[in-house]
Amino acid sequence: MSQLLLILFIGSFLVYLLTRMNWIIGVLANIGLAIYSFYRLFTFKVGTSESIFSLIVNQNGTLVYSELSKFFGIISLIVAISVYFFLINWLEKQKNRAVFNFFLALITASTLGVFFSGDLLTLYIFWEIMLLFSVLLVQMGKEDSKKAALNYLTISLIGSYMYLYAVFMLWNRYGTLVIKDIVQKISVETSIFKWAVLILIAAAGIAKSGIFPLHTWLRTTQGSSPDAFSAILAGQLEKLGAYMLVLTVAVFPSLKMFPVLYGGIPVFNYVLIVLGMISILIGTLMAIKQNDMKMLIAYSTVSNSGYILIGLATMDKIGFAGGLFHAFNHAIASVMIFLSFAAVIYRTKTSKIDEMGGLIWKMPLTFITYLVGIISLAGIPPMSGFISKWMIFVVLVKKGMFLTAAAAFIGSVGSFLYVFRPLAGVFLGQLKSKHKDVKEVPIFMLIPMLVLVVITVFFGVIPGPVLNMITAVEKELNIQPLEHTMTVIKSSVGQWNTLTVFTMFAVGFIIAFILYMVFPKAKRIPLTNQYTAGEFLYNYDLYHYSTRFYAFFERLYEKHPSVEKLYEMFGKFFKDIGEFLNRWFYSASPSAYLLWFSIVLLAIFWVRW
Amino acid sequence: MISLMIAIPLLFAFVSIVFKGLAKYALPFIVLLNILILLIASTPVVENIGGWKAPFGISLVLDDASYYVVLVVNLIFLLLSLIPQIIDKGYDTIILLLLTSTNGLVLTGDLFNSFVFIEITAAAAYILAYHRNNPYGAFKYLIIGGISGSFYLLGTIFSYVGAGSLNMAHISNNSFGQLTAAIAILFILGLGVEAKLFPLAGWVPDVYASGSSLTPTILGTAITFAIMYLTGRIFITVLHGTFLDVLYILGLLTVIVGEVAALRQDKLLRALAYSSIAQAGLVVAAISLNNIDSLTGAYFHSMNDLTAKFILFPIATVVIKGFEKDRLAGFAFSVASFSLIGFPLFAGFRSKLLIISSAFSAGNYILPAVLFFASIVEAAYLLKWNIKLWFEKSDTSNNIPWNLKTIVLVLSILLLIIGIYPDLYLDASRKIAQSILDTQGYINSVLGGI
Numbered sequence A: 001m002s003q004l005l006l007i008l009f010i011g012s013f014l015v016y017l018l019t020r021m022n023w024i025i026g027v028l029a030n031i032g033l034a035i036y037s038f039y040r041l042f043t044f045k046v047g048t049s050e051s052i053f054s055l056i057v058n059q060n061g062t063l064v065y066s067e068l069s070k071f072f073g074i075i076s077l078i079v080a081i082s083v084y085f086f087l088i089n090w091l092e093k094q095k096n097r098a099v100f101n102f103f104l105a106l107i108t109a110s111t112l113g114v115f116f117s118g119d120l121l122t123l124y125i126f127w128e129i130m131l132l133f134s135v136l137l138v139q140m141g142k143e144d145s146k147k148a149a150l151n152y153l154t155i156s157l158i159g160s161y162m163y164l165y166a167v168f169m170l171w172n173r174y175g176t177l178v179i180k181d182i183v184q185k186i187s188v189e190t191s192i193f194k195w196a197v198l199i200l201i202a203a204a205g206i207a208k209s210g211i212f213p214l215h216t217w218l219r220t221t222q223g224s225s226p227d228a229f230s231a232i233l234a235g236q237l238e239k240l241g242a243y244m245l246v247l248t249v250a251v252f253p254s255l256k257m258f259p260v261l262y263g264g265i266p267v268f269n270y271v272l273i274v275l276g277m278i279s280i281l282i283g284t285l286m287a288i289k290q291n292d293m294k295m296l297i298a299y300s301t302v303s304n305s306g307y308i309l310i311g312l313a314t315m316d317k318i319g320f321a322g323g324l325f326h327a328f329n330h331a332i333a334s335v336m337i338f339l340s341f342a343a344v345i346y347r348t349k350t351s352k353i354d355e356m357g358g359l360i361w362k363m364p365l366t367f368i369t370y371l372v373g374i375i376s377l378a379g380i381p382p383m384s385g386f387i388s389k390w391m392i393f394v395v396l397v398k399k400g401m402f403l404t405a406a407a408a409f410i411g412s413v414g415s416f417l418y419v420f421r422p423l424a425g426v427f428l429g430q431l432k433s434k435h436k437d438v439k440e441v442p443i444f445m446l447i448p449m450l451v452l453v454v455i456t457v458f459f460g461v462i463p464g465p466v467l468n469m470i471t472a473v474e475k476e477l478n479i480q481p482l483e484h485t486m487t488v489i490k491s492s493v494g495q496w497n498t499l500t501v502f503t504m505f506a507v508g509f510i511i512a513f514i515l516y517m518v519f520p521k522a523k524r525i526p527l528t529n530q531y532t533a534g535e536f537l538y539n540y541d542l543y544h545y546s547t548r549f550y551a552f553f554e555r556l557y558e559k560h561p562s563v564e565k566l567y568e569m570f571g572k573f574f575k576d577i578g579e580f581l582n583r584w585f586y587s588a589s590p591s592a593y594l595l596w597f598s599i600v601l602l603a604i605f606w607v608r609w
Numbered sequence B: 001m002i003s004l005m006i007a008i009p010l011l012f013a014f015v016s017i018v019f020k021g022l023a024k025y026a027l028p029f030i031v032l033l034n035i036l037i038l039l040i041a042s043t044p045v046v047e048n049i050g051g052w053k054a055p056f057g058i059s060l061v062l063d064d065a066s067y068y069v070v071l072v073v074n075l076i077f078l079l080l081s082l083i084p085q086i087i088d089k090g091y092d093t094i095i096l097l098l099l100t101s102t103n104g105l106v107l108t109g110d111l112f113n114s115f116v117f118i119e120i121t122a123a124a125a126y127i128l129a130y131h132r133n134n135p136y137g138a139f140k141y142l143i144i145g146g147i148s149g150s151f152y153l154l155g156t157i158f159s160y161v162g163a164g165s166l167n168m169a170h171i172s173n174n175s176f177g178q179l180t181a182a183i184a185i186l187f188i189l190g191l192g193v194e195a196k197l198f199p200l201a202g203w204v205p206d207v208y209a210s211g212s213s214l215t216p217t218i219l220g221t222a223i224t225f226a227i228m229y230l231t232g233r234i235f236i237t238v239l240h241g242t243f244l245d246v247l248y249i250l251g252l253l254t255v256i257v258g259e260v261a262a263l264r265q266d267k268l269l270r271a272l273a274y275s276s277i278a279q280a281g282l283v284v285a286a287i288s289l290n291n292i293d294s295l296t297g298a299y300f301h302s303m304n305d306l307t308a309k310f311i312l313f314p315i316a317t318v319v320i321k322g323f324e325k326d327r328l329a330g331f332a333f334s335v336a337s338f339s340l341i342g343f344p345l346f347a348g349f350r351s352k353l354l355i356i357s358s359a360f361s362a363g364n365y366i367l368p369a370v371l372f373f374a375s376i377v378e379a380a381y382l383l384k385w386n387i388k389l390w391f392e393k394s395d396t397s398n399n400i401p402w403n404l405k406t407i408v409l410v411l412s413i414l415l416l417i418i419g420i421y422p423d424l425y426l427d428a429s430r431k432i433a434q435s436i437l438d439t440q441g442y443i444n445s446v447l448g449g450i
Helices: A002-021 A021-044 A069-093 A095-114 A121-136 A144-172 A179-186 A191-209 A216-226 A227-253 A267-289 A292-313 A317-348 A364-378 A384-398 A402-425 A443-463 A466-477 A497-517 A551-557 A563-586 A588-609 B004-018 B022-040 B064-081 B090-105 B113-130 B133-164 B168-173 B178-194 B206-209 B214-238 B245-264 B266-288 B292-320 B328-339 B345-360 B368-389 B402-420 B423-437 B437-445
Strands: A048-057 A059-064 A490-491 A494-497 B047-048 B059-062
Touching: A002 A021, A021 A069, A021 A095, A021 A494, A059 A121, A059 A466, A069 A095, A069 A227, A069 A317, A069 A443, A069 A466, A095 A121, A095 B423, A121 A144, A121 A227, A121 B064, A144 A179, A144 A191, A144 A216, A144 A588, A144 B214, A144 B345, A144 B368, A179 A227, A191 A267, A191 A292, A216 A227, A216 A292, A216 A384, A227 A267, A227 A292, A267 A292, A267 A402, A267 A551, A267 A563, A292 A317, A292 B328, A317 A364, A317 A384, A317 A443, A317 A466, A364 A402, A364 A443, A384 A443, A402 A551, A443 A497, A490 A497, A494 A497, A494 B178, A497 A563, A551 A563, A563 A588, A563 B206, A563 B245, A588 B168, A588 B245, A588 B423, B004 B022, B004 B090, B004 B113, B022 B064, B059 B064, B059 B090, B064 B090, B064 B214, B064 B292, B064 B423, B090 B113, B090 B214, B113 B133, B113 B168, B113 B178, B113 B214, B133 B168, B133 B178, B133 B206, B168 B214, B168 B437, B178 B214, B178 B245, B206 B214, B206 B266, B206 B345, B214 B245, B214 B292, B214 B423, B214 B437, B245 B266, B245 B368, B266 B292, B266 B402, B292 B328, B292 B345, B292 B423, B328 B345, B328 B368, B328 B402, B345 B368, B345 B402, B345 B423, B402 B423
Parallel strands: none
Antiparallel strands: A048 A059, A490 A494, B047 B059
16 A cells, blocks of 8 residues: 555656646546556455554554545545546646646545555644645635635644644553554543544544534635536545544444443434534525535535534444445535536636526536436435435434434425526526537546446446445444345335336336327427517526525525634634734834833742742 | 854954955855864863863853754854855854854853853844844844843852852752742743743844844844753753743743734734744743653754744745746745644654654643644645745746755755654754753763762
8 A cells, every 4th residue: 555655646746747748648647547546446455554654753654454445545536537537628727737737646645545544643644735735726726716725724724633632642642543452442531531532533524524613614615726626625535524534433433432322322423413413504504595606516515514424423334324325425426516517617717607597508418417416416316315315314214313304304405405506597597698609518528527427327226336335344343234235225114226216217207208209399499588478589688587596595594693704703803813912012112022021020920939 | 172163253253344255255164164173073072261170160061962053053154154145245244243152152051151142142133133224123122132131141140149150060060949930030031032932022023024134044043043952951951940831831822922923914024023933932832841852842843943944034035026937936935834834744744743742741731732723823824925925926036046046945855855754853853852951961071070
C-alpha cells in the first residue's frame, strides 16, 4: 500500500509536469493513475498491514488494508475516474490547468491514504493534506469562491483540530495510536474520557460530511468552487466524513462503550442521530429555498449526510448497511448531478435556475443524467438510492424511532420538492432565447455521465455486489451481516426484491410506450403556444415560472433562525476583539504602554507575593 | 577565541564609522569568520575575560545551548549580508553593532554583562525601528524598552544582593530565599518587553510594520531567537524554574491576543507582526512547561518560525500587487505560511506536534487547546493573504532582486525538507534544551567544580 501511495504522490508531480506540457496528456495521466490504483485495490489482501515513517517517538505510522478501506476506496476512485474523464473536455475552460490537475491527483492520493491509515496520526496527516489542497482548489472557482474557501478551511480545521486533540488524549493515555489497540482498551475507560474522545473524533467527520452544526461551509463552497470540483467535493471528500463517522460509531465499539438506550442504540449514537435528524430537516428546508442549482444540491448533501449518519449510528445490521450503501449511492448520484450541472454551466455560463429553461431540447443526454441522478437521490425505485433509503426507514420503523422516522420521511418528501426545481427550471419549460444555439456537451463529458447512469440503474436492479462488500465490512466490524441475495434484501419487516420492482417498472414503461405508439400522434406546436393558447406572443421571455418557485412554502419558515448568521456573528466578534486589542494595547501611546506595564507589574506582585 | 566573535564585529563597527561603506562588504566575511570559530570550537568552552577566575570576572560560556543559538544567529546574519539591497546606507554600522550585541547576549555568563548587551541590542533596535522614517514607532519602542531595561538592571542588582555575585553559574548555585520572587518578577518584566509578551510589548506591530524590510527581518528572527534563549537560560538554568507559571499565563495570553488581533488587519506586514507576537507567545509558553520535550519543541518551533519569517517579511515588503509574475517568490511565501500554520509535510507541523505531545505528557490540556485555536485563526488570515496575493491581477512584476529570490527559495525548500526529515533542526534544538535544563553541568563547566 505504501508503494501505491508513493506511486500516486510521485505520479501527481508527473501529472503536473505533463499538464504543463500538454494538458490533455496530463488529464490522461491522471486517469491512468486513478485506474491503476483502482486495479490495485483489488489486488491487496485484506488484513495486511505495513509500517511507514515514524512521527513521534516509539510510534510508527501504520497502513492497514481492511474491507472498510476497500469499500470507501472503490467509491472514491469511481468518483475520481468519472470526473477525470469529464475533464478531458471541461478543463479547457479552466485557468491554471497544471495546478488544477496536480491538486486533484494529490487529493486522490491522500484520500486513499486516509482509508489505508492504520493509526490515528497517519490518518490525520493524509486528512490535512487533502484539506489543504482541496481548499486551494475551491478558491480557483468563481469570484466569491475565495471567501468560501476560507469558510471551508476554518470549519474543516475546527473539525480536524478537535480530532487531533482526541488523538493526543488517547496517545497520552495508552502510548499507542494504532486504532486496533486503542479500540480494545477504550471500552473500560471512565465515561467522561470516552465521551470526550468520541465527540472530538466525530467532530472531524461532522465537519467534513456537513452535519449540523458544522454544515455551513457547504453552501458557499460547493456553490462557488469550480464546477467539476464540486463533484469531487460531494462524491469523494464528503465521503471521508462518512468514513470518519464509521470510525466513530463502529470501529470504536460504541455498543460496548456506552450504555444502551431505547431501541438498543448506545447513548452516544443517539446524540449523533439527533444531529442527523436536524441535518435532514435543515438541509431539506434550505435546499427548497435556493435559486442557485449548485447551492441547492449542496443543501441536499447536508440532508443526505444526515441519512448516512442515522443509518450508521443505529449499529443495526440493516441500518448500518443502509448507511454505507447510501454513502455509495449519494456519492454516485451527487457526482451525476454535479457533472450534469457542470455540463449545463459549460454551455450556458450560469448556475442561476431562473436564468435557464427548456434545455431538455438542447441537451437531452445531460437531462437524462440529471433525471436519473435525482431519482436516485430522492429515493424513488428502481434506482439504487431507493434501496438504501428503504433500509434506513426499515430500521427506524423496526426500532420504533418515530421522531427520527418522521424527520426522514419529511426529508424524503422535501427532496422531491427541491430536486424538481432545477428539473423544471433548467431542463423543462420555456427555452430562453439566448440559449437557442446551445449544443449538447462534447463526447468525453457525456461518457462518464452515461456510465454513471448505467451504474446507478444496474445497482438499483442488482444491488448484490455492493451489498456483498457491505456485509464483508459488517463482519469485519462485528456487526451481524445483512441477509441478502443478489436481488433480495431480507429484513424482519419483510423483504425487498429489486428485480420484481424493476420488472414492474419496466412492464409499466413498456405498456405506456405501446400506448404512446398505438394512439394517434400529438400535433407538434411551437413551445410558446402552450403558454398563450396560440395567441400572438408579444414578449418572449416572460412565461416560464421559476423565480421563487416554492414561494408559498418558503413563506412558512421565512424568519427561521440561521446558524450561518450565528457563525458570522462569532467571526465579527473576534474581529472586533482584534480591533479593540489593536487600539488599546498595540496602537496606543507610550503612556498607555507604561500603564499596561505597571498593571502587569502590580498584578504579578499582588498575585504572587 | 570566542571573545573574538564579539570583538571583531565591534571593531569593524567602529571602523565603519570612519570608512563609510566598508561594513557592507565586511559583514559576510565577519560572519563567516564567526561561523569558522564556532566550527573549530568544541563545547564547552569557558573564557574568562582579563584572566579573572569565574565568579569574580566576566566569563563567556560556549556550551551546547549557546553554541547552537550563536550558530543560528550568525547564519541569519550571513543570509542578511547576502541581500545587501535591503540594508540602507548608514544602517550597516547598526547591523554590525547588532551582531556584536546579539553574540554577546548569548555567549555571556554574567548577568550584568547580559544587561549591557541587551541594552546595546535594544539601542540598535531603536535605530533600526526608525528605518524608513518611522519616528513614532521607534519612540514608543524606546520608551518601553528603556523602562524594561531598567527593570532588567534592577533584577540584576537584586540577584547580586541575594547571591553576592553576578556570575550566572554562581547565582544558580546559591539560593536567595525571599528575594527569589522579586528577582523573577523583575526579570519577567525586563525580558517580557523584548520577548513580545502581551500586554508588555505593544511596540511590536508599529515597529515591524513600518514598511522597512530590514527591521522585521532581523528583529523578528535573530534577536527573537536570542531572547528566547536568554529566557530559557535565566528562568530555567539560573532561577531553577521559579515563576514559570507567570510566564506560562502571559505566553498563552500572548498567543490568543496576537492571533485575534491579526485577524482584523488589512495590512499584510501588520498581520505578520501579530503572527510573530503569537509565535513568540507560544514559544514562551512551551518553554515554561520546563521539560526536555517541551523545550526541544519550543526551540524547534522558534527555528521554524524564524525560517518562515525570513521568507515572509522580505517578500511582504517587496510584493505590492501579487505573485502573478513572481511565481517562485509566491511559492516560497505559500510554503512559509503553510509551515507557520502547521500543515503536515511542512516544518511547522513537526514542531507543533512536539509541543502538543509534550504538553499532553505533562498533563497540560490547556496549551494544546490554545494552540489549536491559534492555528485555526492563523490559517484563516494567512490563507486569506495567500489567496489574495496569488489571484490579484497584476501586470507589473514586483522587482524582487534575484539574490533575495534565491534565498527565500532555498529557505522554503529547507522548510519542506525539515517537514519530512526534521533531524537537522531537531538535534540542534534538543541539544539546546538539554543544556539549558542541565543546571549542574552548567555550574560545573563555568565554576570548574568549586
